[in-house]
Amino acid sequence: xxxxxxYQAVMARRAEIMRxxxxxxxxxxxxxxxxxxxxxxxxxxGYDLKAVRAVQDRTGVGNTPLVELENITALVxxxxxxxxxxxxxxxxxxxxxxxxxxDRRASLSVHEAKKRGYAGVAAATSGNYGAAVASQAxxxxxxxIIVQEAFDSRGVAQPEIAEKTRACExxxxxxxxxxxxxxxxxxxxxxxxxxxxxxxxxxxxxxxxGIETLGFELAQQIEELAERFPDAVVTTHAGGGNVTGTARGxxxxxxxxxxxxxxxxxxxxxxxxxxxxxxxxxxxxxxTGFSMPFTTWPDRADVPRNAARxxxxxxxxxxxxxGEVFYATQVLAELEGLERGPAGNTSLAAAFAIAQEFDEDCxxxxxxxxxxGAGKHPLAQLNLAKQMGIKVMRGDPRENIxxxxxxxxxxxxxxxxxEVDLDWVRRSYLGNAIAALPEGARLGAFDVEFLAAxxxxxxxYVEEVLDEMCRTGR
Amino acid sequence: xxxxxxxxxxxxxxxxxxxxxxxxPQVPEDTRGVAFEMRVKGFLVEAATVxxxxxxxxxxxRRLRGVLDAVNPAYTHSFGPPIPELSAIxxxxxxxxxxxxxxx
Numbered sequence: 198x199x200x201x202x203x204y205q206a207v208m209a210r211r212a213e214i215m216r217x218x219x220x221x222x223x224x225x226x227x228x229x230x231x232x233x234x235x236x237x238x239x240x241x242x243g244y245d246l247k248a249v250r251a252v253q254d255r256t257g258v259g260n261t262p263l264v265e266l267e268n269i270t271a272l273v274x275x276x277x278x279x280x281x282x283x284x285x286x287x288x289x290x291x292x293x294x295x296x297x298x299x300d301r302r303a304s305l306s307v308h309e310a311k312k313r314g315y316a317g318v319a320a321a322t323s324g325n326y327g328a329a330v331a332s333q334a335x336x337x338x339x340x341x342i343i344v345q346e347a348f349d350s351r352g353v354a355q356p357e358i359a360e361k362t363r364a365c366e367x368x369x370x371x372x373x374x375x376x377x378x379x380x381x382x383x384x385x386x387x388x389x390x391x392x393x394x395x396x397x398x399x400x401x402x403x404x405x406x407g408i409e410t411l412g413f414e415l416a417q418q419i420e421e422l423a424e425r426f427p428d429a430v431v432t433t434h435a436g437g438g439n440v441t442g443t444a445r446g447x448x449x450x451x452x453x454x455x456x457x458x459x460x461x462x463x464x465x466x467x468x469x470x471x472x473x474x475x476x477x478x479x480x481x482x483x484x485t486g487f488s489m490p491f492t493t494w495p496d497r498a499d500v501p502r503n504a505a506r507x508x509x510x511x512x513x514x515x516x517x518x519x520g521e522v523f524y525a526t527q528v529l530a531e532l533e534g535l536e537r538g539p540a541g542n543t544s545l546a547a548a549f550a551i552a553q554e555f556d557e558d559c560x561x562x563x564x565x566x567x568x569x570g571a572g573k574h575p576l577a578q579l580n581l582a583k584q585m586g587i588k589v590m591r592g593d594p595r596e597n598i599x600x601x602x603x604x605x606x607x608x609x610x611x612x613x614x615x616e617v618d619l620d621w622v623r624r625s626y627l628g629n630a631i632a633a634l635p636e637g638a639r640l641g642a643f644d645v646e647f648l649a650a651x652x653x654x655x656x657x658y659v660e661e662v663l664d665e666m667c668r669t670g671r
Numbered sequence: 672x673x674x675x676x677x678x679x680x681x682x683x684x685x686x687x688x689x690x691x692x693x694x695x696p697q698v699p700e701d702t703r704g705v706a707f708e709m710r711v712k713g714f715l716v717e718a719a720t721v722x723x724x725x726x727x728x729x730x731x732x733r734r735l736r737g738v739l740d741a742v743n744p745a746y747t748h749s750f751g752p753p754i755p756e757l758s759a760i761x762x763x764x765x766x767x768x769x770x771x772x773x774x775x
Binding site: 204268271317340341342347348350356360362363370371372373374376379380383384468471472473524527530531532572575576577579581589590591605608609 | 701
């Protein structure tokens with residue numbers, strides 16, 4: 198370990214620190230200047246779905262109930278066109294040991310750290326994932342450090358993250374609480390270097406393989422009760438792991454025709470690294486502040502190659518407003534008796550609108566819930582919002598302005614989804630790919646094929662867009 | 672008299688990781704203008720006084736140094752008062768379903 202703990206010095210050692218802390222040599226998967234063998238990265242990890250299931254069974258992870266939201270379906274049908282309004286189901290992931298699907302994501306990672314003899318695990322996360330890693334580490338007898346972005350320069354903690362601090366400490370983890378800024382990654386590298394712990398990254402193949410059981414289970418559960426696969430699965434989308442893992446699980450179950458819909462809370466206008474904006478987001482995850490950058494360039498994570506590559510799997514990408522998610526959260530509690538969320542209910546809010554596009558005999562699955570409690574609750578978020586000078590009102594959710602006013606719908610008919618133009622997302626991805634090219638490097642055939650797979654398009658689409666970018670000087 | 676906190680007390684320390692002039696180049700202006708700070712909890716390794724340098728042993732067994740900030744710090748996050756903008760929603764949606772015979 199080097200003595201120089203300065204920002205530049207630590208960042209210069211990042212490749213080596215990451216390699217040692219995850220024990221995977223990502224270089225061996227490179228097949229071009231940008232391309233890498235994505236499927237081999239998973240295959241080499243050496244766990245099939247059954248093996249993942251066995252690991253998760255030992256800690257009570259997964260096998261969560263699938264609940265039909267009959268009252269919400271009925272409510273949606275009151276505003277849908279005649280004959281429209283799919284049956285809505287929810288996968289009650291809050292029933293996992295630490296209260297969210299993140300237990301699936303942490304399980305294999307912690308298991309692998311234990312198997313390989315690491316003394317502990319560390320994770321950079323302000324969300325449910327921290328509690329999940331801490332919970333899994335407790336059971337495995339490993340030490341655990343969670344690094345959070347937790348408070349602003351006035352010392353005001355985001356209440357949802359404060360709850361996660363408490364949960365992680367309850368599981369016996371050391372919690373490093375940091376103020377706002379991307380230097381969290383720098384401090385996380387220092388922790389990894391200091392401890393030699395396993396990097397229980399959100400974005401390793403272990404994390405994504407752990408989520409595949411979610412998609413697989415829900416496909417089987419729907420098949421068992423309706424003798425068919427779901428028509429659509431709506432997934433709350435942030436860093437891309439939820440979409441990627443769930444979609445891969447659905448495909449492994451044979452649900453190849455199920456529409457994969459990613460849904461994020463629209464936080465446009467707020468800067469994710471801004472100290473001023475930090476406590477004005479009212480959401481700590483499931484929002485566009487993560488989903489836009491990660492969908493258009495996944496390799497901005499704490500591992501060299503991100504195993505969460507959502508653009509490969511999504512059929513559709515929609516956004517909903519903050520007020521719509523709070524409304525859906527309230528309805529879920531009062532009509533279905535499920536007090537959950539709030540961030541995980543992003544996909545539920547989207548499902549209110551999406552179900553209306555399908556016939557009544559169709560099935561739409563909202564693929565997660567998360568636990569709720571002090572701080573991690575619409576009341577805590579809206580009280581903080583009011584304290585920060587944000588106006589909270591009933592009205593048309595189209596008038597919701599992130600960081601300025603939160604508009605809770607007056608009627609269920611007002612809930613709509615906004616489409617994110619996937620062609621724009623794909624072009625944006627390709628622009629980022631070109632920007633990531635090393636100086637003077639040229640794309641080979643493998644790279645073009647890789648970019649086609651990444652954007653779920655064809656090599657001719659990729660070539661056409663790249664030509665256009667060159668011609669227009671981008 | 673200055674109160675000394677006993678060795679072994681559960682506390683929180685605070686430290687500046689990067690002062691405002693040394694933030695990462697990509698951070699926005701408002702963030703650049705403030706320090707990058709850390710807070711972490713652990714057990715005091717030796718008796719110490721609030722506001723002064725102290726060493727803690729964390730739950731992961733690490734030794735970390737910083738300014739002693741709080742003794743047995745409380746978890747203060749809560750729900751707060753009910754939000755009027757949410758309070759009426761349940762009644763509204765139940766009324767919509769009452770007409771369909773689903774709710775009483």
